[in-house]
Amino acid sequence: MKSGSNLERLLEKGEFVITGELGPPKGTDVEVVKEKAAMLKGNVDAVNITDNQTAIVRMSSIATSKILIDEGLEPTMQMVARDRNRLAMMSDLFGANALGIRNMLCLSGDHQSFGNHPEAKNVFDIDSIQMIYMVKTMRDEHKVICGDEIEGDFKMFIGAACNPFADPFQYRPHRLAKKVEAGLDFIQTQCIYDMKRFKEFMKQVVDMGLHERCKILAGVTPLKSVGMARYMAANVSGIIIPEDTIERLKGAGKGNVAAEGIKIVCEQIQELRALEGIAGVHLMAIEWEHRVHEIVEMAGLLPRPKG
Amino acid sequence: MITADRKPFEEIKASVKDYDKIMVLACETCVAVCQAGGEKEAEILASELKLAFGNEGKKVEVNDEHVIRQCDDEFMADPAFLEKVKEADIVLSIACGVGVQHACNFFSRTITDKPIRVVPGLNTTFMGANIDVGLWEERCLGCGDCVLERTGGICPITRCAKSLLNGPCGGSSNGKCEINKDTDCAWHLIIERLEVLGELDRIKPVEMYKDWRPSHSGGPRKRVREDLRL
Numbered sequence: 001m002k003s004g005s006n007l008e009r010l011l012e013k014g015e016f017v018i019t020g021e022l023g024p025p026k027g028t029d030v031e032v033v034k035e036k037a038a039m040l041k042g043n044v045d046a047v048n049i050t051d052n053q054t055a056i057v058r059m060s061s062i063a064t065s066k067i068l069i070d071e072g073l074e075p076t077m078q079m080v081a082r083d084r085n086r087l088a089m090m091s092d093l094f095g096a097n098a099l100g101i102r103n104m105l106c107l108s109g110d111h112q113s114f115g116n117h118p119e120a121k122n123v124f125d126i127d128s129i130q131m132i133y134m135v136k137t138m139r140d141e142h143k144v145i146c147g148d149e150i151e152g153d154f155k156m157f158i159g160a161a162c163n164p165f166a167d168p169f170q171y172r173p174h175r176l177a178k179k180v181e182a183g184l185d186f187i188q189t190q191c192i193y194d195m196k197r198f199k200e201f202m203k204q205v206v207d208m209g210l211h212e213r214c215k216i217l218a219g220v221t222p223l224k225s226v227g228m229a230r231y232m233a234a235n236v237s238g239i240i241i242p243e244d245t246i247e248r249l250k251g252a253g254k255g256n257v258a259a260e261g262i263k264i265v266c267e268q269i270q271e272l273r274a275l276e277g278i279a280g281v282h283l284m285a286i287e288w289e290h291r292v293h294e295i296v297e298m299a300g301l302l303p304r305p306k307g
Numbered sequence: 308m309i310t311a312d313r314k315p316f317e318e319i320k321a322s323v324k325d326y327d328k329i330m331v332l333a334c335e336t337c338v339a340v341c342q343a344g345g346e347k348e349a350e351i352l353a354s355e356l357k358l359a360f361g362n363e364g365k366k367v368e369v370n371d372e373h374v375i376r377q378c379d380d381e382f383m384a385d386p387a388f389l390e391k392v393k394e395a396d397i398v399l400s401i402a403c404g405v406g407v408q409h410a411c412n413f414f415s416r417t418i419t420d421k422p423i424r425v426v427p428g429l430n431t432t433f434m435g436a437n438i439d440v441g442l443w444e445e446r447c448l449g450c451g452d453c454v455l456e457r458t459g460g461i462c463p464i465t466r467c468a469k470s471l472l473n474g475p476c477g478g479s480s481n482g483k484c485e486i487n488k489d490t491d492c493a494w495h496l497i498i499e500r501l502e503v504l505g506e507l508d509r510i511k512p513v514e515m516y517k518d519w520r521p522s523h524s525g526g527p528r529k530r531v532r533e534d535l536r537l
Contacts, residue, residue, distance in 0.1 A: 082469070086516065108476045111468050111486045122469070129473035130516050145516060163477030171475070171498050174511075178473055182513045190477060237478040237485040 002139065002185060003157035005102035006074045007046040009307030011186065011215045016273055017280030018301050019076065019188065019217060020044035020292060022068070024059035033064055037071040039289040043296045045304055046103055048188070048282070051078040055115025062092060066099045076159060077101045080109025085125035086134065090144050093135065097154055105159040105188065106131035129182045132160055136183030158183060163190040164201035166238040173204040179214075186215040188282040191232075194240040195271060202277055211277030218272040221284045222295060223261040226250050262295055269299040308337040308436075309403045310443045311344060311429040319352070319399065320359055322426045326396035327366070329356065331428065332410065333373035334402035341443055344401035344429050346373040352401065352428060370395070377406030383413050393418050401428040451521025451528070457509050459500030464517075466493035472514040 002008060010017050020040045025032040040047055047068060051061040065075035077096055079089065096104070108128045112120045126134065135158050137143055142150050160179050164172050176187065192198045198218070205211055223229045223241075226249050233241040245264065252260035265283075272278050285292050296302055313319075323329050331349045339345025349371040360367045372391060375382040377400060383389075392398060392414055400407040407427045414423040433445035448465045454472070455462060464470045468486045475494030478485025482495045501507045519525065 108469050108471060111478070113468075113486050124470045125519065126516050127469070127471045127473050128476075129513055133513060133515070161477065166475065166477045166479045167481055167492070168475070168479070168495055168498050175473075175475070178511070178513055237480050 001155075003102040003155040005046070005157045006307035007076065007103050008157045008185070010045055010305060011279055013305075013307070015280075015305050015307075016301070017045045017215075017217065018043075018296060018299075018304070019046045019048060019280065019282045020289075021048040021050065021282070021284045021286065022064070022289070023050050023053060023286065024061065024064040026056065026058050028059065030067060033059070033067045034071060036289045037068055037073050040292055041071070041073055042304060043293050043302070044283065045280075045307070046074040046076045048076045048078055048105060048284075051080045051107070051109070052083060052115070053078075053110065055082065055110045055112045055117070057116060062096050062099065062101070065096065065101045069100050074103065075101055076103035076105055078105040078107055079131070080107045081124050081127055081131060082109030082112060082122050085123050086145055089126070089131065089134070090138065093138065093156070094150075094154070097156065098152075102155055103157045103159060104135065105161065106135065107161055128160060129178055132158055132179055132182040132184050140183075157185050159186045159188060160184050161190065162187045163238040164192075164198055165190055165194065165240050169197070169201075172201060173208055173210065176205060176210055176214075177208060180210055184214045186217060186279075188217045189219040190238050191219045191221040191284060192268065192272070193245055194242055195268070197240065199275065202275055206277045211279075215279040216277055217280040217282040218275075218278050219282045219284060220265050220268050220272070221286065222265040222288065222291070223249060224258050224288060225261075226257060258291075262291065262298065265295060266299045269301070308340055308434070309405070309431060310341045310433055310435050311338045311403050311431045313343055313348070313352070313401070314428055314430055316355060316359075319428050320356065323356070323397055323399055324360075326424075327368060328394060328396045329353075329367060329369045330392065330395035330398045331356070331369065331371040332377070332398050332400045332402070333371065334377045334400070334406045335373055335375045336378075338401065338403055338406075338429060340437070344403070344406075346371075349373060349401055352399070377402035377410045379409070380413055383410065384417070389414075389417055392423060393421060396424070398423060398425045399428045400425050403429065404431040449522070450517075450519070451525075452518065454514075457514075458497045459504060459506065459509075461493055461497045461500060463493050463497065466491070466496075472517060473510075 022036050049061045049064045052058055061077045065077045068075040106128045112122050135156055138154050139156050162176050229241050229246050232239050249257050249260055269281050331353045333346045333349035334344050353369045353371040356369045400410050411425040434447045435443045435445045438444050450464050467474055468484055475492050479492040479495055482492055484490040484492045
């Protein structure tokens, strides 16, 4: 076992996993974290804790991850290259490990110009691929970057993100290959709406044998409204929402759009499950944690197995 | 070359308002080429200051001068020029930040009977190329360890908003960067260029951690050529 985490054990067993996501509060309100955690508990196998997502200041991913552990859930701590240099990253990783955090996600991070402190200086000392390699070296060689030995155990299940819908499209599987080469254990993709394009991507990934070298979790996000769909398609980079999906939401009629969105996401999960190389789904129900149980149940993924 | 933009007029005016004899000092190299701090711009700025102070009923003397390069002793050593500097209460330099600092330092070494105040009239922006008429783009951050050999002649340190060495990130869309639809994705350009060159394999291996010591992260830099030193 690389980390001994529940997520790793389930994936090794070949279970179809489901991970969730929790955005920490813009402050110190622990109750918000606990409420969201309670809604996710028992419905997902691990929960991503975002790291100042969209460059907006929030409770740290390490602290929030620890609260989740105390609540009986397993966190996947996200870490972005935007805010920390290599010293801060390794130091935070020691701390995270000491607190029992065993899954992480290595990310570049949204540029600070999107957030609430656009005047900040960014770091980007190392990038997400180098971060993967750094964590792997820490875990497998028991050394920090400079070669010094790590005192004590260091265990981590190493994840990263992958956007199959960004450009240049044909290069995307090759970038995933680089992440695998750097030492990745699992990948979570950007939200999938354009299934045709995703299947083209997966075909290349399978042809390259990448699905045998890392576990691939397909990202899904239920659409709450037609407005949200239009907003995401227009403003979130790398999100493509086909027009017929938007038409279908519209067609559901007033008061039924959210339910239709959930139906769509459950159909997507079934379709993804049947796809070669997909080991699970990553459900990003942003500020919709209270609907997660319903979605996972409708998708036929309950009860969750124990790792 | 080094590019710059003129500071907002009100900011410039406020920085010289307490002085009666102002010298606007142009630099005829980089900032003249990008039309921010050359002789012509010095003349215009001097006229604007005269007019603005005149409208307020304030009597000031504003002269404009120019040197080839404010970043080099050689071009400022003319005694007649130094006499004029000495007569001024303040020098408003419209060189880049290097020129402003060097002029300040040079005057402090050569004019010993009077401290010469030097203030900047420009905001120095970047090392870039003149892409088209009236268009300059940043091309080099001076990191001290050039990677262009492996990136098809396109610098990811400078031209990727995240300085990624293993890009492109997930924000690349239609060849543009996520931060701004007018900014090209450097990694998209790199991949296109390497494809043309038949060298896409060059970016297959993981590019390892960069050593930032040769960059500004290692502290202010100095270049010494012993063979050229006297």
